[in-house]
Amino acid sequence: MLKGSARAHTNIALIKYWGKANEDLIIPMNNSLSLTLDAFYTETTVTFSEELTTDIFYLDDTLQDEKGTKKISRFLDLVRKKAACPLFAEVNSYNHVPTAAGLASSSSGLAALAAACNQALQLDLSDRDLSRLARRGSGSACRSIFPGFVEWQKGNSDETSFAEVVPSSGWENELAMLFILINDQEKDISSRDGMRKTVETSAFYDGWLQTTTQDLASAKIAIHAQDFEKLGTVTENNALKMHGTTLAAVPPFTYWSPDSLKAMNAVRKIRAAGLPCYFTMDAGPNVKVLCQRKDVAQLKEKLTHYFADEQLITAFSGPGITYL
Numbered sequence: 001m002l003k004g005s006a007r008a009h010t011n012i013a014l015i016k017y018w019g020k021a022n023e024d025l026i027i028p029m030n031n032s033l034s035l036t037l038d039a040f041y042t043e044t045t046v047t048f049s050e051e052l053t054t055d056i057f058y059l060d061d062t063l064q065d066e067k068g069t070k071k072i073s074r075f076l077d078l079v080r081k082k083a084a085c086p087l088f089a090e091v092n093s094y095n096h097v098p099t100a101a102g103l104a105s106s107s108s109g110l111a112a113l114a115a116a117c118n119q120a121l122q123l124d125l126s127d128r129d130l131s132r133l134a135r136r137g138s139g140s141a142c143r144s145i146f147p148g149f150v151e152w153q154k155g156n157s158d159e160t161s162f163a164e165v166v167p168s169s170g171w172e173n174e175l176a177m178l179f180i181l182i183n184d185q186e187k188d189i190s191s192r193d194g195m196r197k198t199v200e201t202s203a204f205y206d207g208w209l210q211t212t213t214q215d216l217a218s219a220k221i222a223i224h225a226q227d228f229e230k231l232g233t234v235t236e237n238n239a240l241k242m243h244g245t246t247l248a249a250v251p252p253f254t255y256w257s258p259d260s261l262k263a264m265n266a267v268r269k270i271r272a273a274g275l276p277c278y279f280t281m282d283a284g285p286n287v288k289v290l291c292q293r294k295d296v297a298q299l300k301e302k303l304t305h306y307f308a309d310e311q312l313i314t315a316f317s318g319p320g321i322t323y324l
C-alpha cells in the first residue's frame with residue numbers, strides 16, 4: 001500500500017488563463033498570473049493498493065459517481081504511467097471552501113492530488129515538475145503549487161509549460177481578497193467548456209489574446225512597484241475582457257448573474273468614494289474584490305449595505321503545497 005497526503009490552496013487569477021493551445025497537454029494560449037489564497041484549500045489523501053479493482057473517489061466523505069471520478073481517474077492514469085505503477089487508488093479529498101458557494105476549486109483539488117501522488121509513489125518531483133503534473137489535471141492547478149503571486153509560463157510543450165513564483169518582496173501580504181458569494185441556482189458552464197466554446201467561436205477571442213500579454217506585463221510592473229491602483233486596474237480590466245469574449249461566443253453565454261452586476265457596481269461606487277478596490281470574476285457568478293489589507297474591514301462594512309454578511313468571505317495571501 002502506497003499512501004500520500006497533501007494540502008493545496010485555491011488561487012485566483014488576476015490575469016486570466018482562458019483558452020488552450022493544446023487540450024490534451026493543457027497548454028494555454030497565454031501566460032496567466034494569480035494570487036494563492038489562505039482561506040480556501042483542499043486536503044487530499046491517495047492510497048494505491050493491490051486490493052483495488054478500480055479507482056475510488058470520495059469528496060467530503062461522499063463517494064463520487066463514475067462521472068465525478070472520470071477527471072480524477074484520467075489524472076491517475078497519467079501518474080501510473082509516469083511511475084510505472086499499475087495499481088488502482090482510493091482518493092479522499094476534503095474541500096475547505098464554503099459549500100453553498102459552488103466554489104468548486106479545481107485549482108486546489110488537482111494540485112493537492114498531484115502532490116499526494118508525488119508523495120505516495122515517491123516520484124520525488126521538483127516543485128516545477130509537480131506544477132507540470134498538476135497542470136495535466138487542471139490548468140489553474142499548476143499555480144497552486146506555489147505561494148503568493150504566481151505566473152504560469154505558457155510554454156509550448158509539456159516540459160516548458162509550468163508555473164513559478166513572481167518576485168514581490170512579500171507585498172502580497174499587504175493585500176486582501178474579499179469574496180462576494182452569489183447564490184445563483186444557474187448550472188455554471190465549466191471553465192473547461194466555457195473556454196473551449198470561446199476559443200472555437202468567439203469573434204472577440206483574438207482581441208482578448210492580443211491585449212492579455214500586455215496586461216500581464218503591466219501587472220508584473222505594478223507588483224514590482226507595489227502600485228496597488230495599477231494592479232487593481234489591470235486586474236479588473238482583464239477580467240472584464242475575458243468575460244466579454246463569452247458574449248460573442250456562438251451561442252453566446254455569460255457567467256454574470258444580476259447579483260454579479262450588483263456586486264460590480266457596488267465595487268465601482270465604493271472605489272469612486274475613495275476606497276481602492278477592484279473586482280475580478282471567473283467561471284461562475286461569484287465576485288472577488290481585491291483591496292489592500294488595511295482597508296478590508298472597511299470594505300466589508302460597506303459591502304454589507306449590499307449583501308448579507310455571510311455572503312462575504314475575506315482571504316489573504318496563502319501558502320503553496322504542504323505535505324501532510
Ligand SMILES: O=C(O)C[C@@](O)(CF)CCOP(=O)(O)OP(=O)(O)O
Nearest residue numbers: 013016017138139140191192282283
Ligand atoms: O483561473 C484562471 O486563470 C481563469 C479561470 O478560472 C477563469 F474561469 C479558468 C480556470 O480554468 P481551469 O478550471 O483551470 O480549466 P482546465 O485547465 O480546463 O481545468
